[in-house]
Amino acid sequence: MAVSTGSKILNNVEAVRETLYEAMKNDERTVILGEDVGARGNVFLITKDFINEFGEQRVIDTPIAEASIVGIAIGMAMEGLRPIAEIQFADFIYPAFNQIVGEAAKTRYRSNGEYTCPLVIRTPYGGGVRGALSHSVSIEALFYHVPGLKIVAPAFPADIKGLLNAAIDDPDPVLFLEHKKTYRLIKGEVPEGHYTIPIGKADVKKTGNQLTVVSYGLYVHWALDAAQQLEAEGLSVEVIDLRSIRPMDRTTILQSVEKTRKLLIIHEDNKFGGIGAEISAMVAEEALFSLDAPIRRLCAPDVPAMGYAEPLEHEYMSSPAKMAQAMREMVTF
Amino acid sequence: MASKSKPAAKARFERHGLTDEQLVEILRIMLMHRTLEGRGFQLNRQGKIPFASAGEGHEGVQAGAAMAFQRGRDILVPYYRDLGLDLGVGLTPYEVLLSLFARKADHSGGRQFPHHYASKRLGIHTISSVLATQIPHAVGAAYALKVRGERGRAVLVTFGEGSTSEGEWHEGMNFAAVHKLPVVFLCENNEWAISTPADKQMANPNVADRAVGYGMPGVIVNGFDPVAVYAVVNEAMERARSGGGPTLVEAKCYRFLAHTTDDDDRTYRSREEVERRRRDDPVPNFERLLVERGVLTPEGAESLKKAVLAEANAATDRAEAMPYPAPADLYTHVYAGDHAPWR
Numbered sequence A: 001m002a003v004s005t006g007s008k009i010l011n012n013v014e015a016v017r018e019t020l021y022e023a024m025k026n027d028e029r030t031v032i033l034g035e036d037v038g039a040r041g042n043v044f045l046i047t048k049d050f051i052n053e054f055g056e057q058r059v060i061d062t063p064i065a066e067a068s069i070v071g072i073a074i075g076m077a078m079e080g081l082r083p084i085a086e087i088q089f090a091d092f093i094y095p096a097f098n099q100i101v102g103e104a105a106k107t108r109y110r111s112n113g114e115y116t117c118p119l120v121i122r123t124p125y126g127g128g129v130r131g132a133l134s135h136s137v138s139i140e141a142l143f144y145h146v147p148g149l150k151i152v153a154p155a156f157p158a159d160i161k162g163l164l165n166a167a168i169d170d171p172d173p174v175l176f177l178e179h180k181k182t183y184r185l186i187k188g189e190v191p192e193g194h195y196t197i198p199i200g201k202a203d204v205k206k207t208g209n210q211l212t213v214v215s216y217g218l219y220v221h222w223a224l225d226a227a228q229q230l231e232a233e234g235l236s237v238e239v240i241d242l243r244s245i246r247p248m249d250r251t252t253i254l255q256s257v258e259k260t261r262k263l264l265i266i267h268e269d270n271k272f273g274g275i276g277a278e279i280s281a282m283v284a285e286e287a288l289f290s291l292d293a294p295i296r297r298l299c300a301p302d303v304p305a306m307g308y309a310e311p312l313e314h315e316y317m318s319s320p321a322k323m324a325q326a327m328r329e330m331v332t333f
Numbered sequence B: 001m002a003s004k005s006k007p008a009a010k011a012r013f014e015r016h017g018l019t020d021e022q023l024v025e026i027l028r029i030m031l032m033h034r035t036l037e038g039r040g041f042q043l044n045r046q047g048k049i050p051f052a053s054a055g056e057g058h059e060g061v062q063a064g065a066a067m068a069f070q071r072g073r074d075i076l077v078p079y080y081r082d083l084g085l086d087l088g089v090g091l092t093p094y095e096v097l098l099s100l101f102a103r104k105a106d107h108s109g110g111r112q113f114p115h116h117y118a119s120k121r122l123g124i125h126t127i128s129s130v131l132a133t134q135i136p137h138a139v140g141a142a143y144a145l146k147v148r149g150e151r152g153r154a155v156l157v158t159f160g161e162g163s164t165s166e167g168e169w170h171e172g173m174n175f176a177a178v179h180k181l182p183v184v185f186l187c188e189n190n191e192w193a194i195s196t197p198a199d200k201q202m203a204n205p206n207v208a209d210r211a212v213g214y215g216m217p218g219v220i221v222n223g224f225d226p227v228a229v230y231a232v233v234n235e236a237m238e239r240a241r242s243g244g245g246p247t248l249v250e251a252k253c254y255r256f257l258a259h260t261t262d263d264d265d266r267t268y269r270s271r272e273e274v275e276r277r278r279r280d281d282p283v284p285n286f287e288r289l290l291v292e293r294g295v296l297t298p299e300g301a302e303s304l305k306k307a308v309l310a311e312a313n314a315a316t317d318r319a320e321a322m323p324y325p326a327p328a329d330l331y332t333h334v335y336a337g338d339h340a341p342w343r
Ligand SMILES: Cc1ncc(C[n+]2csc(CCOP(=O)(O)OP(=O)(O)O)c2C)c(N)n1
Pocket: B081, B129, B130, B131, B159, B160, B161, B162, B163, B164, B190, B192, B193, B194, B255
């Protein structure tokens, strides 16, 4: 954990940037590849100027070809580099599905441990930015079914740094999801120096004893706002930030549910087959008789995407107010 | 247009610098290739293994290309029909039989389909059966060689002509050319992708013609002539090793057998076609050539065949006696460390 000499305030973009920078500086094997990561420095300026310092051999502006951005990174990883591949927006990761699911996740398994695939795939995801159909999707549920892959989706700058460091150090492929609405919105204290946060550990961001809320990404922040609101009403809600989606921290969820006896899962992705489905099933299997209310999931409706028009996006997304209402109903059930 | 390697003049035998020993080694690999694949089909018919596949007709391509591979330096990213290439870079018959029998001591621990070999020792990458996924892997490996400044090493990646329709094939070719990577793309064009003939795969029958579109050399070679394949692949590998960038080589051959033991090729091509093409069978033809040219005596050829069969038989017995993986082996190597998967 933290071996820090101090801390500073960073937003989420800066946290990603600083962590990538350190990785490039500290390990020659690290390469960054993706669309517009070089001269432009990524569309969110995350890798701005990296190309000047580390050269175009290690900061690679790739052709627009997502399957091979990941596929080439897999070959690099098998051959001893530590590639960090970027998919410009999560919405464009589908051509790489083949490589991520069929290849990266199975490299270790199919070679009986002889070949490994230490690869990080970073991608900005999520809505609330008027991104319409192809700049606002959540993709985690399409990948979390896949053993061999790890998926993290931290929401706070300090968690981003610790988990991105862990992902870069990890000997297996990690899909690293960055909620783009949090990029500049969320600021926080980040310890200086190198530290990691274990992949697969959730974090209780607020303690409470009448309801457990599990969320991740942007919605953790909104859930915390809602929980504060309820606090003022004298209702006590515990908020767990999942941080890692695969492997999932079942222990932290179960311990909390045993205490609060109620579970609300909130995520931006649609409900059917989402992360919440797995958490509900897990809690139903392991802790059904500890529950004082039915499990509830507050998720996006089962429509293909959020629309561009403001009312369509608004209707698709949740809000602190909607979350507070769901929490109230659960606590008073 | 892709350049055609010239057919050797009838009277002269162009050996492209290969010694007698190397020529005999090429024949030995071809014979072993055919013998072990035949063994797979036999074992399948005996009900001992559930599946087998073969590259009969590809022996010349693979044994020739393998001669251009520098062991301990180059990297091979093969596909599933490359038993001869794998043998040619050092895989042993015993390892082949372990794969056919799906034994625990197999490279994949009995997980992979037959003929999906991987070996760090030999520089053979792990592959899946998913067509063309290996192309970007090879390109990434070549990038690693380049970024580390490892001159003198190159990657050889192979695929069938059907796989060239995949997007990842195009993407890999393009990236390799943009970065002038040390990689050789070897297409084993056997005219069939399961039941789909090449003319339904592409309008231009020459895969190598596409090279110009990427900005790399493209060469067509007669895949029934292992020495010609050696020469072309060797030149391409040398160019790659010395910083000259990638090459697309297309070796024209034919698939004599059905796609796998699960396929019946009578449903889509005539026996006449197959019989006609059999006349070009590279294995007896190359053997005859070496005897005619005095590289090998008839007795030498016979004893070579005997030795190959004896080695294949010994490998079969030895591998068959080895244990299967245990049920508990299903759970290992999902992630690094002592991860215990959910069950
Ligand atoms: C992505 C993908 N699609 C389909 C298949 C099923 N399949 C296996 S082999 C094959 C034909 C491949 O033909 P080619 O690339 O020419 O190689 P060949 O088998 O003829 O050597 C097909 C369609 C597959 N393995 N992977």
